[in-house]
Amino acid sequence: MINFNGELLENNALFLNEENRGLRYGDSLFESIRVVNGKIYFWEDHYLRLMASMRILRMEIPMNFTMEYLEEKILETIEASQLQNSAVRIRITVYRDNGGLYLPTTNNISYIIEAKALENPFYVHKDGAYEVELFKDHYVNTGLLSTLKSNNRIINVLGSIYANENGYDNCLLLNNAKQVVEALNGNLFLVKGSVIKTPPLKDGCLNGITRKKLIASLEKLENYTLEEASISPFELQKADELFVTNAITGIQSITKYRKKEFSNEVAKDLLGKLNALARLS
Structure with a gap:
């Protein structure tokens, strides 16, 4: 219905x-x-x-x-x-x-x-392979309109077709300044040591609800340092972890980008906190 x-x-x-x-x-x-x-x-x-x-x-x-x-x-x-x-x-x-x-x-x-x-009543971490690549055919515009969850999603559609045709599980989108903005279906987080970075809204990423909740949670945790800062494509292969967030999946760990393979310990830790936040919401 x-x-x-x-x-x-x-x-x-x-x-x-x-x-x-x-x-x-x-x-x-x-x-x-x-x-x-x-x-x-x-x-x-x-x-x-x-x-x-x-x-x-x-x-x-x-x-x-x-x-x-x-x-x-x-x-x-x-x-x-x-x-x-x-x-x-x-x-x-x-x-x-x-x-x-x-x-x-x-x-x-x-x-x-x-x-x-949906299959699961709570957010579940999926441990299988999840490989991504950059989608460079088209770029996300910076500015307020790109942060909205509008139906103007043709870049996401074309990126999804590209990923499917080339055997990737997802693609990462770039803005006009060639900065990494987000994944096709959610916000991107990068982990390097105890520092967790996510692109700022001014770069054109979606103003995601799960992104917002994780940022608020991370700001209260002493063992992590949060940075809302632009992410260069060159940083991706230097990261310890990459993960994608959205309201339906919660947190999806990226296991591989080009020749670099990533761990998922931080993503699993944060997923437990996200489930606790959801139950209290």
Whole structure:
């Protein structure tokens, strides 16, 4: 089942048309959220990011679009999909309503909520091989728009095709200054000794929720030093660890980049802390 503007519909229901602005112009945002047994992980952070992103895109936020209202609609969708006792991936898509060309005739919005089952009720570290390469065909722009979880994801699509065609599990994206920004599906962290680096938002990386939570956690830990700093491609092969974070997987260790193989002790340590944070959220 899906939820379209508060109405539960079958997955194969026809409710969009060719004038949809998300389809025409990418005039749309989305949130990917993990829900376990009816508990929405980091819900306040997801909600506030969605509201801030809608304001940046000058979308009109409906009066009833409260945190409580959307939580209710998420849980209704999960129950209608018979997934209330499962781990669930929720996607909320918000798009500007039909009308206009580049200039919209309205800033009113519609939304869609989708629910799909996940395998594990908590974040699990996957120990298998996970090799990455740089995707250099196209670059991420620096600036505020690149930090938003918008539907303008063509670089991620092309990078995913490149990775699949060349036998990689993921690719790392570069910005116009040739700095490493993020992975195709999440934020990047680099570990060298006790120092953990992640690119700053000004470099164009996604303003990820899991990134935010890990940064807040690391700032309180005495055994690690956090740096939000640009990462050069040359630093990758000198790192002890590389890992990717997102709201669904949690932490994914990278095992190989070119000739360099990486360990995963820090990623495993932080994954335990992330699970504890999720349970308390």
